[in-house]
Amino acid sequence: MSALPSDETAPLCACGKPVWIKKTGECRTCYKRRYYREHRASVDPAPGVALFDTLEHVEHLPAPPPQASRPASPKPPRPRRSSTKTTTSTSARAAVSDAPSQPPPVGSTLFTQISPENWEETRQLVLPPTNVTELAGSDEDRAAFIAGGALLRLWGERKLPSARIVPSMLLVHDMLAAGRPNNAVLKPRRSTKSTSLIVEAFARALTREDFRAVVFTATSGKAGRSRFLKDVAPHIERLYPNPRTDPVHLRKAAGQEAVLFRENNSFVSWASTVDDLRGEAFDFVIIDEAGEPERDKADEILASAMPTIDTRPGAQIAAVGTGGRYLKGNLLWEWLERPDTGVVRYAAPQYTTEQELEAWEPSDEHPAAHVRELVEATHPGLKAGLTTLETIYSNFVTLPREKFAAEYLGIFRDPAGGGGLVNLERWSALTDPNDELPEPPARFTIGLAVHPDQTCAALVGAWRDDDGKACILVLDHRNGVDWVADRAVTLARKYRAEIAHDTQGPVMVEAEWMQRQSPRPRLRPFSWPMVRTASAAIVKAIDQGELRHWNQSPLTDAATVVVKRLSGPSNWALGRKEREDDITALEAAAMALHAYDQGRRGFSGAIFV
Numbered sequence: 001m002s003a004l005p006s007d008e009t010a011p012l013c014a015c016g017k018p019v020w021i022k023k024t025g026e027c028r029t030c031y032k033r034r035y036y037r038e039h040r041a042s043v044d045p046a047p048g049v050a051l052f053d054t055l056e057h058v059e060h061l062p063a064p065p066p067q068a069s070r071p072a073s074p075k076p077p078r079p080r081r082s083s084t085k086t087t088t089s090t091s092a093r094a095a096v097s098d099a100p101s102q103p104p105p106v107g108s109t110l111f112t113q114i115s116p117e118n119w120e121e122t123r124q125l126v127l128p129p130t131n132v133t134e135l136a137g138s139d140e141d142r143a144a145f146i147a148g149g150a151l152l153r154l155w156g157e158r159k160l161p162s163a164r165i166v167p168s169m170l171l172v173h174d175m176l177a178a179g180r181p182n183n184a185v186l187k188p189r190r191s192t193k194s195t196s197l198i199v200e201a202f203a204r205a206l207t208r209e210d211f212r213a214v215v216f217t218a219t220s221g222k223a224g225r226s227r228f229l230k231d232v233a234p235h236i237e238r239l240y241p242n243p244r245t246d247p248v249h250l251r252k253a254a255g256q257e258a259v260l261f262r263e264n265n266s267f268v269s270w271a272s273t274v275d276d277l278r279g280e281a282f283d284f285v286i287i288d289e290a291g292e293p294e295r296d297k298a299d300e301i302l303a304s305a306m307p308t309i310d311t312r313p314g315a316q317i318a319a320v321g322t323g324g325r326y327l328k329g330n331l332l333w334e335w336l337e338r339p340d341t342g343v344v345r346y347a348a349p350q351y352t353t354e355q356e357l358e359a360w361e362p363s364d365e366h367p368a369a370h371v372r373e374l375v376e377a378t379h380p381g382l383k384a385g386l387t388t389l390e391t392i393y394s395n396f397v398t399l400p401r402e403k404f405a406a407e408y409l410g411i412f413r414d415p416a417g418g419g420g421l422v423n424l425e426r427w428s429a430l431t432d433p434n435d436e437l438p439e440p441p442a443r444f445t446i447g448l449a450v451h452p453d454q455t456c457a458a459l460v461g462a463w464r465d466d467d468g469k470a471c472i473l474v475l476d477h478r479n480g481v482d483w484v485a486d487r488a489v490t491l492a493r494k495y496r497a498e499i500a501h502d503t504q505g506p507v508m509v510e511a512e513w514m515q516r517q518s519p520r521p522r523l524r525p526f527s528w529p530m531v532r533t534a535s536a537a538i539v540k541a542i543d544q545g546e547l548r549h550w551n552q553s554p555l556t557d558a559a560t561v562v563v564k565r566l567s568g569p570s571n572w573a574l575g576r577k578e579r580e581d582d583i584t585a586l587e588a589a590a591m592a593l594h595a596y597d598q599g600r601r602g603f604s605g606a607i608f609v
Contacts, residue, residue, distance in 0.1 A: 014245070034241060114155050114165050116142045123174070126167035127380040131345040135174040141203075145173045148203030151248070152195065153235045168380035172196040172344050176316060180342035181309065184290075184335035185320040187346045188408045191381035193320050197286045198232065201268045202259070204284060211266035212312070213284040214277065218293045218301060218321075218331075221272030228257045228270045277304040285309060285317040291324030291332035291412070298331040323347065323406035325413050327421065327564075333412055337423065347410025348374045351539040353532065354571050357401050360393055371396060374409055413566070421574075422542055422559040430542065431551040438550070440473065445524075446499045447592030448488050449584040450481055450507040457484040458554055458584035459491065462592035470547040472589040477554040485510040492521035500524040500595035502531060502587070524595045528567070534594035535573040538586070541593070554585035562586055
């Protein structure tokens, strides 16, 4: 007598054949297909959970043979393939336990599960960002974000064993919940920067009607497709294996990659080229690797992406990435600096010097180096357990310094002279327009700078006030150079001040003339390493608000156009984008301030070239 129930009495499977498994309502063929689709792909299978709780649900199938006990082993042995059908999964990829997750140990920064109730508690564990705009968020939106993360198996009943809840992901969600149309996220590698935004897109697509989101990878369409196939598609297929009937399903054809949500007619798609954005309308646009494209491509991306949100109320664009090669014209950098942009930023100071990046830890050879300290202060993935200091140190040793600084410290480099070195909003906050020009104090230092084409020159005084704040004052600034040496000597004699100057270029003509005067003024020549240090020091003072000026045109004009002048992969000083740009006042101020901080030192009279 056949074990197969008769066609007249048995219920039918979705394919039209008699049901074989009562609990799932599947015929034998559909059961086998699903079983092998979920379990056969494992390269190194290990014992896992059973498909069903008891054997009564598979009563039509022969019972599995008894398994002989095996001695304990650090690595489960690979089971032999048997011709007898069993109901026990052996997939290592599954590795999913139905047991409730355990709470973290006391003092731990990791949570295995997340809910609206412990959202605030978890977010408080975040590594403090360098910059973050206002935060918002409701329990409803946060519950949706949690559901979106469950699709990628970051948490929930079927979370991956290696998955971690990174508090900075919650920070990104709450920043986006504030509702600013344009948003920027700067985070180092391996810190869930892109994952946070993809989860946000899934969250909204799950809970909103006719929601449309798109992910565009600014480097290449191939990179975006690879991310979709490796990091998104496997989890969706595991949770929703039947694309014909499940509420969430995939479209994997090249150039048409998407996750579709049947119940509310929403989708999250992956765009291969900027042409895929043109003529479309989206509620949420993610521009991944936004710091990588060059200026022309960045303009093309924005021209294609910005109109897509015009007709969708409440739509947002989020640019995400690591530090790039350019500043001015860099999509990510400009959005990070805009006052109307929502921002989450993890980065080391932009003025970090080459000496600080020379070594992982300070040493006798590199006393200023402190890369480990910078990494610990700017990498949220460390605190969450996503990566380790050992792994990052290995990359520090392997990668060029410039590349490591961009990828892991968020420091933008500017070999093309893109601009944007001085934040003009901060610069404007460092002056009081009602203040009158002061008289220099009893002790200060004069800085002298001459344009390479000898079209102009500047004399700037620098000192520190009673609070330790740097003060810079333009003493004289004119066209030409015939006047500058005589004026510098006059001021130096009047105030008994030292004169700091560069040792390269036409300024040396003026320095040699001053050295022949009697009495000879005290001169402080600056070598190239000293110029680099002085440049970094004044930019740092501006960024930290530890500088004061009196809104004099030569200084403000210089701050507007100054860029990084690179020498080698990471050495830089103040420089010009266009040759005719006048930054002499800022150059003189940087040298004067550094010389003042170094104190009065004896000078032999030799000029170092």
